[in-house]
Amino acid sequence: MGQRGEYEDLMGKTFTDLYVEGPADSRWESGKVKYYWTVRCSCGTIFEARGSALKHGSPQSCFPCGRKRAGRTNHIRKSKIMQCIRETVKDMYDAGVMSEEEFTNFKGIFV
């Protein structure tokens, strides 16, 4: 095997609302292997997220929780939060959690 690149053991770690349950299949993206993890949101939703994205704080929760959070904090640092959510959504879309249609709908609402 070659070098392990960005691999880091995130199992059992918590990133805001997300708990890392275990490794998911790694994927090839842009000619590099990307390590994915199965994460569970505090609401119980389970999905896969890229390890490097988790470490950078996006996503911090599943999509519905991210949306709820956005609703609650609508008037606080809106642009920064919106940017964060956009990145979260992009990550979820990239990770295959969200369909093209959902992604498009989301962009229509928030962007």
Ligand SMILES: [Zn+2]
């Ligand atoms: Zn959630």
